[in-house]
Amino acid sequence: MKRTSEVKSEPSGVAWTRTLVAELPGPEREFIVNGPTHRKIGALAAGIRRLGTTREKDRNFLCLCSENKTLVAAALLAALSGGPRLVFPYAFSRQAVADVLKTMPVSRVLADGPGDFPPEVETIFPDMLDQADLQPRHFIDADDPFLMLFTGGSTGAPKVWAKTPRNMIEEARYMCTTFGITAEDVFLATVPPQHIYGLLFSVLVPLIASARVLEGIYVFPREILKAAAESGATILVSVPACYRVMKGDFLKRHHLRMAFSSAGALDAADADYFRAKTDLDINEIYGSTETGGVAVRCRGRDGDTLTALDPVEWRIEDGRLQVRSPFISPSLPRNEAGFFVTADRAEKDGQGRFFLRGRADDVVKIGGKRVDLVEIQEKIRKIDGVRDALAVLLPREKGRPTDLAALVVTEVDPAELRRELGAMVEPYAVPRRFVAVDRIPMTATGKVDRAAIHEILKSGKS
DSSP states (O other): OOOOOOOTTSOHHHHHHHHHHHTSOOTTSBSBTTSOBHHHHHHHHHHHHTTSOSSGGGOOEEEEEOOOHHHHHHHHHHHHTTOOEEEEOSSSSHHHHHHHHHHSOEEEEEESSOOOOOTTSEEEOGGGSOOOOOOOOOOOOTTSOOEEEEEOTTSSSOEEEEEOHHHHHHHHHHHHHHTTOOTTOEEEESSOTTSHHHHIIIIIHHHHHTOEEOSSOOOSHHHHHHHHHHHTOOEEEEOHHHHHHTOSTTOOOTTOOEEEEOSSOOOHHHHHHHHHHHSOOOEEEEEETTTEEEEEEOHHHHTTOBEEOTTOEEEEETTEEEEEOTTSOTTSOOOTTSOEEEEEEEEEOSSSOEEEEEEGGGEEEETTEEEEHHHHHHHHHTSTTEEEEEEEEOOOBTTBOOOEEEEEEEOSOHHHHHHHHHTTSOGGGSOSEEEEOSSOOBOTTSOBOHHHHHHHHHHOOO
């Protein structure tokens, strides 16, 4: 794609974004392994850019409903060069898009093909775009929100987090430098690119590093390892649920030189197994959509302690972790010192690092007594025959106090589970219901699927 010379009089933030685009690799460089090149990304970006306007007050919003990494990269580039701002829904369902429409002035959806979208939005497909060489003459400011990420659709009202070019690109650049990611790397991801972890590690990081990515989103253990063996993938981007099911004799390193995990705490035993089979210590990234990356740990080196990323300042007050960094969404409230107070409980380790001690809302009151849900599910997991467990709070019903329930991946009888757990905790901390399941329901991004759990608890037998 063609470059334009920097205009000396433009604001420094605009020059910052322009420089980023100028750093992208040559047009013939592959972005997708054996697939679209950066020229294709530029052509798609030119078409997407024409859907908007360069005038700031008139820039509209475009809802992107696609897991196609080439299209996602093109949409990001279009937004950076003055095209429509992007909205990524938490899912591509009719309800998810309807939730977007309630919050954002979206008039168009860009999708791979026809879908069940609300009738009031215009749906556009890639072959409808007016593709051409991208020759942008306008770039947005580095601190101008250009990306809106929706989260929490299964747990109530969705939340939307604004992200600026500086938020996203500073983090992607930092990851490239810190982990030594180069143009020789090939990314294999098990997470979709419309959520922040997948967006960073399967689109933005490889884009900035001139690395290549596999187009597919691989989910099943043998499918993941087969793709790794056949593609020469060097970096695996996955989530704790995938690392758990990859435990088997079939697990091999192949060409991998690095592995990442995010979207939840990685079980120490799963990390140990992966390291024993591949000689790779998984880089576990702690963060959220709203904060961006906060800290990292490798279980083999760090145990349970987390080390803050270099640009992140942190402190702990009243047991809650507070953070301040260039990755934080401008939508987040900050205290007088400029720190965002997270929902995570934390504790210093005395050596400049910290432990996570669960979320503030994981500590609940049962019969007036404090119960830590994370502690309960960890104790259930220690019972012989239990492969996984999740402790949850049952919805409050009229005239009856709130109770606990537990989803357990096991063949052990519920009565035996109650007896074993009762020997470890106080009676009030023993779940009223134990529901046996084949697996703990997870979303595509590796988060616990609260909507599915609610359905199980409505119909499951204890």
